[in-house]
Amino acid sequence: MVSQKFRDKQLQSNTDKKSQLTSSFAELFESSQKKVTSLRRNQEVVGRVISVSPQEVLIDIGAKSEGIVLGRELSAVSELVSKLSAGDSVEATVLYPENDAGQVVLSLRKLSGEKRWVELEEKKDNSEDIEVVALEVNRGGVICDYLGIHGFLPASQLTQSSGSGQAKEPAKLTDLIGRTLTARVIEVDRGSNRLILSQKQPNKKDLEAILALLAKVKIGDKVSGVISAVLPFGIFVEIDTDKVSQVSKVTNVSKGDDQEGGDESSKSSKPSKLEGLVHISELSWEKIEEPAKFFKVGDKVDVVVIAKDEATGRLNLSLKQLQDDPFAKVSAQYTKDLEVNGIVAKVTPFGVFVSLDGGIEGLIHISKIPPNVNFEVGQKVECSVEAVDLRSRRISLVPVVREKPVLYR
Numbered sequence: 210m211v212s213q214k215f216r217d218k219q220l221q222s223n224t225d226k227k228s229q230l231t232s233s234f235a236e237l238f239e240s241s242q243k244k245v246t247s248l249r250r251n252q253e254v255v256g257r258v259i260s261v262s263p264q265e266v267l268i269d270i271g272a273k274s275e276g277i278v279l280g281r282e283l284s285a286v287s288e289l290v291s292k293l294s295a296g297d298s299v300e301a302t303v304l305y306p307e308n309d310a311g312q313v314v315l316s317l318r319k320l321s322g323e324k325r326w327v328e329l330e331e332k333k334d335n336s337e338d339i340e341v342v343a344l345e346v347n348r349g350g351v352i353c354d355y356l357g358i359h360g361f362l363p364a365s366q367l368t369q370s371s372g373s374g375q376a377k378e379p380a381k382l383t384d385l386i387g388r389t390l391t392a393r394v395i396e397v398d399r400g401s402n403r404l405i406l407s408q409k410q411p412n413k414k415d416l417e418a419i420l421a422l423l424a425k426v427k428i429g430d431k432v433s434g435v436i437s438a439v440l441p442f443g444i445f446v447e448i449d450t451d452k453v454s455q456v457s458k459v460t461n462v463s464k465g466d467d468q469e470g471g472d473e474s475s476k477s478s479k480p481s482k483l484e485g486l487v488h489i490s491e492l493s494w495e496k497i498e499e500p501a502k503f504f505k506v507g508d509k510v511d512v513v514v515i516a517k518d519e520a521t522g523r524l525n526l527s528l529k530q531l532q533d534d535p536f537a538k539v540s541a542q543y544t545k546d547l548e549v550n551g552i553v554a555k556v557t558p559f560g561v562f563v564s565l566d567g568g569i570e571g572l573i574h575i576s577k578i579p580p581n582v583n584f585e586v587g588q589k590v591e592c593s594v595e596a597v598d599l600r601s602r603r604i605s606l607v608p609v610v611r612e613k614p615v616l617y618r
């Protein structure tokens with residue numbers, strides 16, 4: 210006869226086993242929930258390469274299915290892919306959270322682009338030649354492609370080998386379209402997406418002539434010029450250094466390390482033309498995305514000198530610093546707690562931009578948007594002004610809630 214003590218012990222053992230089994234299932238479920246994350250378009254993820262083939266790249270990103278790079282996305286980063294192998298860690302961007310086969314469609318373009326910018330910076334520092342493909346002609350030069358990054362090669366910096374082996378400027382810029390050109394990087398800035406190239410390397414005499422022209426202008430000088438090129442990242446302006454306005458100074462320009470121009474330079478018989486860049490951020494106080502819509506080659510403009518590089522002979526100019534900032538005037542109407550009406554101009558992951566009277570925008574930060582409230586572009590909204598920041602040119606808004614949430618009824 211089985212004792213009561215034995216039965217109790219057996220029962221306790223069975224209970225412990227069930228408890229352990231339940232616990233292990235709970236832990237397994239919790240673990241799986243942690244590993245499988247929901248994905249959204251344009252989300253950046255980190256994964257490990259599973260396999261690489263001419264047709265596709267498979268990447269484990271910790272989702273319920275593997276990520277895949279294929280088609281145009283694969284061909285766009287072919288050089289980068291050729292250096293990948295199974296086990297490599299990569300950063301990717303989600304194009305589609307799930308395709309017909311249940312895979313996450315990825316892009317490696319951002320990773321490829323960042324590597325390209327680093328390469329270009331190294332090429333510039335080491336004065337190395339690169340090969341670019343001429344895409345299209347601008348009156349000021351040629352827009353070129355370097356492994357997916359567009360750069361500008363000014364016409365004044367173009368050369369072409371002649372039969373005698375000497376360099377000469379090409380007769381027609383259009384003859385260069387589709388051709389592979391060898392050039393050097395003279396300016397690179399990935400933050401502003403700017404890449405400027407040159408086939409000519411100025412000798413000591415040429416550089417001395419450019420520096421002599423630079424000595425005629427000082428930071429803060431107002432100068433008149435003619436637009437010589439219009440590009441996605443700004444415009445080039447050719448100025449006559451003999452016509453620099455020495456009387457009209459712009460007081461809101463940082464002075465930096467400028468030099469006084471001497472009388473001997475102004476009396477020199479050397480050329481007086483000097484070309485400078487007005488970056489897209491210096492074209493206007495308002496945001497401009499396509500300079501070609503507002504400027505054209507041959508237009509006369511007044512600009513102010515904001516920087517010059519004595520080492521490379523480059524000149525930076527500004528249009529907007531000759532203009533009053535409209536934000537300072539218009540924003541004076543918007544005081545704290547003022548209720549305003551506006552129209553949703555843009556919806557972003559960090560908030561909603563609202564167009565207000567006077568052509569300025571305010572931002573409703575994501576933290577100020579009530580739960581379950583959605584905004585759409587073109588929607589009319591009522592807001593109150595939370596703060597006005599003149600320095601960053603920003604008006605912070607909060608939406609006006611006319612009805613109490615359901616929980617309060």
